[in-house]
Amino acid sequence: MSVIEVLSGVLLAAGALALVSGGVGLLRFPDFYTRTHAASVTDPAGAGLILIGLLLRVDAWDTAVRLLIILLFLTLTSPTATHILAHAARRDGVPMWQEGDRRR
Amino acid sequence: MIASHYVYWTFFALMLIGLYVVISHGNLLKKLIGLTLFQVGVFLFYIGLGKRDGGSAPIISDGVEVYSHPLPQVLILTAIVVGVATLAVGLALAVRIFEAYGTVEEDEVVERDRADLATGHDGHQAAGRDSGGS
Amino acid sequence: MTAFSLINIVLLAILVATAVTITRLRALYEAAMLAALFSLVTACLFVLLDALDVAFTEAAVGVGISTVLILGVLALTRSREAVTQRRRRLPGVAAVLLVGGTLGYASLDLPAFGAADSPVHSHPLTEVYLHQSQEAVGIPNTVTSVLASYRGLDTLGELVVVFTAGLAVVSLLGPLRRRRPTRPERPRPIADFDLADYRVIRVVSGGLLPFVLLFALYVLFHGEYGPGGGFQAGVIFASGFVLYGLVFGLDRAQRVVPHAALWSLVTLGLLVYIGLGMATMLLGGSFLDYDVLAPGNPATGQHLGILVVETAIGITVASVMTTIFFSFAGRGVSR
Numbered sequence: 001m002s003v004i005e006v007l008s009g010v011l012l013a014a015g016a017l018a019l020v021s022g023g024v025g026l027l028r029f030p031d032f033y034t035r036t037h038a039a040s041v042t043d044p045a046g047a048g049l050i051l052i053g054l055l056l057r058v059d060a061w062d063t064a065v066r067l068l069i070i071l072l073f074l075t076l077t078s079p080t081a082t083h084i085l086a087h088a089a090r091r092d093g094v095p096m097w098q099e100g101d102r103r104r
Numbered sequence: 105m106i107a108s109h110y111v112y113w114t115f116f117a118l119m120l121i122g123l124y125v126v127i128s129h130g131n132l133l134k135k136l137i138g139l140t141l142f143q144v145g146v147f148l149f150y151i152g153l154g155k156r157d158g159g160s161a162p163i164i165s166d167g168v169e170v171y172s173h174p175l176p177q178v179l180i181l182t183a184i185v186v187g188v189a190t191l192a193v194g195l196a197l198a199v200r201i202f203e204a205y206g207t208v209e210e211d212e213v214v215e216r217d218r219a220d221l222a223t224g225h226d227g228h229q230a231a232g233r234d235s236g237g238s
Numbered sequence: 239m240t241a242f243s244l245i246n247i248v249l250l251a252i253l254v255a256t257a258v259t260i261t262r263l264r265a266l267y268e269a270a271m272l273a274a275l276f277s278l279v280t281a282c283l284f285v286l287l288d289a290l291d292v293a294f295t296e297a298a299v300g301v302g303i304s305t306v307l308i309l310g311v312l313a314l315t316r317s318r319e320a321v322t323q324r325r326r327r328l329p330g331v332a333a334v335l336l337v338g339g340t341l342g343y344a345s346l347d348l349p350a351f352g353a354a355d356s357p358v359h360s361h362p363l364t365e366v367y368l369h370q371s372q373e374a375v376g377i378p379n380t381v382t383s384v385l386a387s388y389r390g391l392d393t394l395g396e397l398v399v400v401f402t403a404g405l406a407v408v409s410l411l412g413p414l415r416r417r418r419p420t421r422p423e424r425p426r427p428i429a430d431f432d433l434a435d436y437r438v439i440r441v442v443s444g445g446l447l448p449f450v451l452l453f454a455l456y457v458l459f460h461g462e463y464g465p466g467g468g469f470q471a472g473v474i475f476a477s478g479f480v481l482y483g484l485v486f487g488l489d490r491a492q493r494v495v496p497h498a499a500l501w502s503l504v505t506l507g508l509l510v511y512i513g514l515g516m517a518t519m520l521l522g523g524s525f526l527d528y529d530v531l532a533p534g535n536p537a538t539g540q541h542l543g544i545l546v547v548e549t550a551i552g553i554t555v556a557s558v559m560t561t562i563f564f565s566f567a568g569r570g571v572s573r
Contacts, residue, residue: 073446076446077446080442080443083438084436084439087436108353109348109350110247111250112345112351113345114250114254115339116258116341116345118254118410120334120337120341121254123330123333124261124331124333124334124346127329127330127333129319130319130322131320133308133311133312133319134266136308137260137266137270137273137308138260138261140304140423144276144280147280147296147337148280148283148284151284151292152351153358154287154288155288155351156352156354157352160288161289161290161465162367162380162381163290163381164368164380165378170354171368171380172288172289173358173367174368174383175363175367176289177292177381178381178389180289181292181295181381181467182392182393182469182490183396183554184292184299184383184469185295185396185400187299188300188303188307188559189399189558190399191304191307192403192404192562193403193406193407193565195311195566196410196411196566198311199315199410199569200411202250202315203316206377207502208316209320210324
């Protein structure tokens, strides 16, 4: 196993960990905003790390270009979607969770 | 038997869930969503029949010998686009029903029709705000 | 147990769980979002089943177009389902048991999943599509060659169905032109939040839109060599327009694509398709027999014919989907 392969494996594992933590957060966090925060971790961090990990493994340059393009669009679209979602929730007056509140 | 057929059975389960929603739920929009579930079950079944163990996508390339069957994929590819077009027709009908009756629940629509029959006038025609642009 | 069947089982479990949740949810907005998730998982499953073109279409249609349509209709109607009455459950359960029993019994005769000697794979047609097509048509993606060449007439029929569905939606929801001028324009409520006033989404979606359209063109013209083709490209193109309409408002979207242009495009694709069939007949072949397009060099003729047909499909699908979206959105504005 070369250094590149080990590095790629570490990145893939880290990406998977980010995805799992996002999923756990989505289920465990008490209100909309914190849950959105957890979910927003999954796309850029989880999928991004996995894409970089895959990038280290490809041998054809056209595949690498495709992965890079996917990475670029993911980093553009996903934060925008999260941002606009949280913005819309705040406009609609979704209350924030305070210490001691019930989970919503 | 289980190891070789469980995939088909899951597809059947999806179809049956969709079928149940279509028959038992009264909300027209929910019925349409159920119809989509049923449809997806059928799509998966078709594609599943064309799958071959160890096969790859039917795009011929060097060094690949085993391919899955392209024909079911062609049929389902077109069926998906036709499916969304017919879904749009169903949704349009639901919108018109809502505008005429003020509800998308099947039971309430039938009830209103019965009441109109009993009183002998065409109540929902008057309720329709807009006859839909000439 | 191989990695394949492990991923397969996980995806199938997610699929069934999502479907059950959809049936139990009475909040229809949530059901619509879960239906989008359902489509995405289905697309993943299609990839596992080697159906790349289908996965492509399902992802674009299920997540892009149909979710937007369902959400739009929910905004026009009521978004909460009434409680399902107990007496309604019985017919559903009866039908499910009957159909399920029949399917289960019939499935005992099915060949094992993925078996190489199943009737599907041992049929002589498989050889024609997979190997003879390489000489006769000469393009690597057999899905495209079957779609546009071997079963061209079938695809024409499907395209006519899409076209007819577009006409049906327009005739149900009124024509695309703006409301009668006699009715006074209701001013937009001040509190209403216009997405286009919001810089982040305006800049990002405006910047991404050209790339979405470019990608649709790539999918259209790359369909002979990789997954892609007219149906996928049309749907992606339409979802670009839907994005534009959602962010910048219906009026601006309709200024970009005027109704007259949209209507001509809807029919143009179909006319080009049928016209090509007529042309091949005039050249002495049968309907949609592309070999005669380039005498002496059937593969070139096939290439040309498939390219024209895929473009025609793309034009019609994109414009019908855009028309449908405009019809629903126009209904919302006029209320």
